[in-house]
Amino acid sequence: MDKPKFGYGWTIKWILAAILLAAGILMVIYNTTVVYAATGIAVVIFSLFRVVPLMKTLTKEVLRTINLIEIIFDFILGGVMIYVAFSGKSGDNTWQVLYGYLLMFFLLARGIIYFVSLYYFEEKSEPAKFWTHMIFFAAGSAVLTLSLLGKGSDLISALVWALVAFAIGGAGYLGYDGYGGYRKYREQSKKLNTEKQPKKEPVVEKGTPQPVPQEEKQEETYVN
Secondary structure, eight states: OOOOOOOOHHHHHHHHHHHHHHHHHHHHHSHHHHHHHHHHHHHHHHHHHHHHHHHHHOOOHHHHHHHHHHHHHHHHHHHHHHHHHHHTOTTSHHHHHHHHHHHHHHHHHHHHHHHHHHHTSOOOOOHHHHHHHHHHHHHHHHHHHHHHTTOHHHHHHHHHHHHHHHHHHHHHHHHHHHHHHHHHHHHHHHHHHHSOOOOOOOOOOTTOOOOOOOOOOOOOOOOO
């Protein structure tokens, strides 16, 4: 009989949910530093993961060049954000103003390059990707407006609560999904402990004398 297969993915999901909740709490306490660090790390990861797949799949050399330049600038931008976060300068008013312009450059550059590729170089796309870059373009424009108005601190506060909401939502999703995995794990444990295991027949080794079955005595019939 096949034994039930146990999955332990729920443990990883619960750990990630705890990390997300902790990050959300830290964002409220150390808002500026966490926003700089989270944004910078996200931009660096986004830039690094795009390089190889993008360069291999773009068919036009000019698009490869444009996107590679964008990735290099994004990587530098993310590195600056990470440096500001861990150098203790994120609370300075100058860096708070500069943060808006850095974020604006990232969002608008991604949106503009996408639409240039779509309309001038006839790259194919899908609706979800189109609307995602529309959001990038709109968000970049909003960030630029707040930066020009000198409301860098308001921008960071808004991002803090957006990231907190995302962290709580992500933790809730992972926790619920992990609960479903844990419930299946317990059901499989119960099945393993309640099912009757088949009795194993004793193995008879070769050369071992076997018991001789006794023949039943048959009554003799006499014919007179």
